[in-house]
Amino acid sequence: MTPAVATAAIEDFQHTFAAVRAEMARVVIGHEQAIETILTAFFAGGHVLIEGVPGIGKTLIVRSLAEALNLSFNRIQFTVDLMPADITGTRIINESPSGRRELVFVPGPIFAHLLLGDEINRATPKTQSALLEAMAEQQVTVAGTSHRLVSPFFVLATLNPIEMEGTYQLPEAQLDRFLFKVLLEYPSESELVRILGTTTTADPPTVRPVLAAERAPARAEELKRLVREVLVAPHVEHYVAGLVRLTTPAGARGDGEVEVDVRRYVTYGASPRGAQALVLGAKVRALLDGRPHVTYDDVDKIAVPALRHRLVMSFAAEAAGVAPADIVERVLLAARRLRS
């Protein structure tokens, strides 16, 4: 591969990324950082957990993304009585014109490129776990038969931080399968004014597809493969490994204050999936920066959304009001000191 081709590939990635972001920004006012993180997760091949209060634009973001990428989109509203088959699909008895009856698999809403699981914590753990196999292995198994999901497959699940009654906290295994967790904040006053101005008119703005419909899935997969080609030097891998180890109470070392904080406030640290998320996210950041290799800064920029939902905090943390993001920030500071 010649340098010119590689440079052109990077520029193509940057252009596509910027175009999708711009199209989403037409309908989503504010949340620029959240949109960038969601797009990063999409091209890194991961899934995103979005947390925000109702009416803040979670669903709009996901729908806008699907329209911009010109990919299929499904939405599942998670409720207490939702069953796994309602997500994955089920087999029904189908009677042929000849009168013969046979079981036919009817795909569920999970068979789409982009899946929005709205208020995922309202479903029972059994239903939530229906997503586990789909998110990790991109397939579902119904009645002993595995069905491959389409590519690209991207799950965005939302969490409502209020109205916690009747909700089921996501199991750690489920949380670990999300590449990033994005927090959506309230829009500022100026953003709110813009929202009012654009959404209450007779002709609200719409998203124009960036990718051609017939080639959209292939193009998305091509860009995802390009991300994986980005070079990661051993020193960056060591840095990521050290960073993840610092989040675990057993591995916290080197810096007294962080070590104390992690041991006091963290019950379980980030898993190897966290390290993978750091590297994959950093690769996207490197490409966006026009580099064919990952640096420390790429890792640092992506550390908080990649690690904060993987830390199991202790009761002491809840009592002290210490959030997982606070621990990740402190761990980042310690890791920077260790690497210098």
Added chain:
Amino acid sequence: MPELTPTGAVDIAQRQVRRVRRRKNLYELQRALYLTVATGAGAAAILLPLALFAPAEVFAIAAWSALLIITGIVLLLAGAARRRWLARHAAVVWIETRGALGGRLRTLLELAARPARTPGFFHALLVAQIGRDLETWTPRRLVPRGVPRVALASAFAATVLLAVVLRLASLAGPATPNLITSDEPGGRAGAPGDTTTGERVVVAPEVPQPGGDHPDPTSDGAGDDDSTLTRLPSALQENVRQQVWGKAWERVRDALARAGTSGGGSRSPDTTTEYGDESGTDADDNEEWEIARAPSGETTRRRRPGIGRQPAARNDEGATDATDATDADAANRPTAGNGESDDGEGGGGAGNGTSPGDLFGAASVAGSPANGSFELSLAARMRADRAGARRGTRSAPNPDPDARPELAANQRRESAAHRMAVPAAYETVVREVFAHHRTESEQP
């Protein structure tokens, strides 16, 4: 520039990293060296005048302080050089930082060091970028100066300053002091400790101390601690003076040694006799009789052996008797100045009389009492001159019956003659000082 192959780019980058590292480390080494030289020369420029002109106590304090400061500075310089030293694994990181390479070089070299792995999609681009960046991190760009100018200038300036100080110090050589003897306790001229380089040296009994303690006249005022660490500054000071002033300092030492020798003589109690330089020391013309005193701290200060002076015989008892046996024994001994002992042992008479380090031979051990002192039979009639006590050539003159010595205006102060504990190591020196020398006219 021809397009680089991945392997060629790695080789070129590694060679350039080595060159940068070599230049940077050489620079740091030079800087540490020059700053060390500057520190040493600067300290020497400060210490040199102190060694030449300051009292021993001041010089000792200054020397130890300078040693501590220099040690601290050198440690700091060594630490700084160690921090700035580019280790092999740190060289690439330093180059990345200084050259603003954004991690490209490190990534390329680390990936090249990995076991066989197919080059990735972006590897060619990385190689091309490294080839483009080669000119931005050349050794001359990252380490612009081959010589640390400030450090070199500091070293040069300190060395020049030291040379100037050395030159000025050698020009300001010491004047040979005039010897003044006085029986007044404490003398009448000059401070008690100011007898080393002043123009006049007062040889006088010591002012009695309230506690009855008397300083060791050989300790040079540096305290009673006779350890090596205590003697080091004095030895250094003496060595500096010897090196800088040479012959002039030897003359001063000779004069001081004579002061130590003549300090045992008894002159008219109320008279202070001033001596000139070595002129006017005609022994025959100034010969007179007197009683030698005990060599305690009350009667002498600064007893320094003169260079080339003949050491005393171990036992000088009977020196005033001048018996035939003694004369025969003296006739069998070598002539004055050779300084060799006739019994073959160390101590009195040993040494060749020319080597400052072995002037009087090794200290005598055999026969020295266990308490570290020895007896000198000094309360005897002897003939003395300005150059020191020696045997007379004439019989004692009769006292003038009409002579009526003037009475002193005040009663002389009664001060006990303390017997001083003299270390055995100084026995030969003391014997030399109080030896009864023979003149050439007495040679058989």
